[in-house]
Amino acid sequence: MSKSFYRLVFFLIISIQIQAQKKDDFENVFEKKIVVTSQEDMPKALKLADSLFKNSQDPADKIKAQMFSANLYEHTGDFKKSICHAEKANSLIRTIDDANLESNITVFLATQYRLVGLYEKSKKYTSKGFETIKKINDSDQYNKALGLLNQEMAYYEFDHGNFHKSIGFIRQSLNSFQKVEKTDVNFFTANSYQLLGEVYSKLNDVKNSEINYRISEKMLSNHSFLLGLVYSGLGAVRIKQKNWKEANLYLKKAENIAEKSTNLELKKSVYANINDYYEGIGDEKNAEIYARKYLKTFSEFNAKNSEVSNEKTEITSNRKTSQISIAKNVVIIVLCCALIGSFLHFRSKQKKQRSKFRNIIRSQQKLSTQNTEIFLDETEPEFSHISVEEISEKNEEIIKKRNDSLMTSETETKLLELLNDFEKGTLYNNKNMSLPFLAGEMNTNTKYLSYVINQHKSSDFKTYINRLRINYIVDKLINDEKYRQYKISILADECGFSSHSKFAAVFKIVTDYSPSAYIKLLDSGNQIDITTRFQENS
Known part of the structure; x- marks a missing residue:
């Protein structure tokens, strides 16, 4: 038989195998491929995630593809695009019934909005998350989601300086993670211990700070950004103890991870602590170098945050203006329809009267014309000469009055x-x-x-x-x-x-x-x- 025949048979076998393959297996392979690729070539990983979205037919796969992209952009520090993809996934989640996936999206958005300083949005999604997880039947998935939500609350309290409240939420998150039996939650558990180490460091409890950093370090097998934060935290502990030799060792480890990472939070932490180290040993030259690195990262982080905040403000403003404009247009259309309806009804009534009362039709027409002219004269100034610009100006006046009413001069x-x-x-x-x-x-x-x-x-x-x-x-x-x-x-x-x-x-x-x-x-x-x-x- 010809080679082309064998090729055809081989192609058919492969096609059947692919179609028969479990969707979860395909998804896991694709996800692993994206994760591995992202460590070496982030643009290529983003293209893979985009390809998954375009080629997926199932709404659930499309949602997961959007979340792949959101996670990748989060690692690059591009919160604007990260939130954009997650919000798209959130809008698609309504088309399917998947409480696990919905809770993952909700927790992710709560975290992103907290990172860019939009705390009200973050609290909104956190509250929504606590409601969503009630629909999760699988105990492992429920406890994992509950742990992440409590972890998010811990970060919220930490950012607001409420350190003891933060410790309470971290303990709750760890309690939830301990109840998970089958699902791997090592990374999330390590994250809670790392945060606990940071909280104790803020409270100047270096003993408990180091204990929790050590627990987190043991749970992290690879050089992730979280391990970088752990080393940075241990370096800060050694600086407080004035143990400069060990502080230098930990901070070098943290810097090695930070330089390979795109995580701006990690870079900020590492550069700030290295600056503290050099100032502590009196090396002003190197202290200034890392102060500059910190400032550059800090400015980049703030710039990315402000992009999201400004966009949210702009979207809200545009929505308000659009809503006012739509409302005005609806009112105008309704009034015009009512006017036309009344006029047509009136004309229909005239025709009936014309057949019965021909002798008074002219007077009736004359009267109706006069009434119509009066009616049009009264309504014409209201609608006939209103331009788009004038409507827009009126909208702006309304918005301005509303804004002014919020705070008097x-x-x-x-x-x-x-x-x-x-x-x-x-x-x-x-x-x-x-x-x-x-x-x-x-x-x-x-x-x-x-x-x-x-x-x-x-x-x-x-x-x-x-x-x-x-x-x-x-x-x-x-x-x-x-x-x-x-x-x-x-x-x-x-x-x-x-x-x-x-x-x-x-x-x-x-x-x-x-x-x-x-x-x-x-x-x-x-x-x-x-x-x-x-x-x-x-």
Whole structure:
């Protein structure tokens, strides 16, 4: 027989095998291929995920493909695209009945929105997650999902400085993971222990911090970004203990993982701790190098976050405008239909009358014409000459009035006065300073205060406070020479920064000098162009 015949038989056998293959097996193979590829070639992995989406016929496969893409973009730090793909998966989940998949999407979105600082959206999806998991029948899947949701709550409380509440949620997450028998939850369990280590580190409990970091380290078999965070945390513990040799070893391990990773959270943690290490041993040159690395990563992270926040704001604004525009169009259409209906009904009635009362048709027509003219004259100014631009302007006026009603001009003026008084004091150096804290001090809410700072101080809250703090310490350095003798860590503590590395990084941004270089310039008497107060409202 010919070779072409054998090829045909071989092709048919392979086709039947592929069709008979279990969907889960195909999915697992594809997922493993994407994961392996992503470690070497992320663009290729993204193409594979996109290919899976386009070639899938089953809605469930399409949803999983979207989540593959979302996870990949999360690892690159592109939260905008990550959230976009996850939201698409979330919109498709309504077409199928899969509580497990729905809970996975919900937890993922809760995490992404928390990472970009959209805490209300994050809380919304977390709450939805607790409702969704009630529909899960499999005990392993239920406990895994419950553990992840409690872990997410722990991160939320950690980000808001509620460390003891965070510990409570971590304990609950670990309790849930321990109940899982068949499913592998080692990574998630290790994640909880790593977070617990970080919480104890924040509470300066180095003993418990190290214990939990060690547990996490043992559970992580590969060099994932999480292991990098563990090494970074252990390095920070050794820095607090002033064990510089071991601190250096752990931080080198963390840096090796960070340099190969695209995870910006890991890079921020590692660079900040290495900066602390070099400042601790008095190596200012290397300390400045890592301060610059930290700042670059921090700026990149914030830029990606603001992309999502701005897009969400823009979408919300467009939706409101669109809804108002649609409502107006509907009203106009309804009124026009009613007008046309009334007119047609009236004309129909006229025709019936014409057959019976021909002798009065002319007078009736005359009367009807007059009535119609009057009717049209009354309605014409309302609809005939309205242009698209005028409708748009009216919409903008409505939106403006609504926005204005949220905060009166008197309230805005009062808040601006309070902020000016606040700048004259030193409350901004308080280590507990936060937007909710300051809003409470001014007897207002965070939305009003944030709006006034954005509008009148031309910056977000953190930038505003940081500039005030640096201005304060610069004034001290210029006018009180004893401050030039202080260690950088003391200066950082004086103006409310949690670490000297963060202080040095912000100082460099505001003044273009490192703290030590600035002090040297002051001591040398070269105060040209550096005694100018840096504008916090610029």
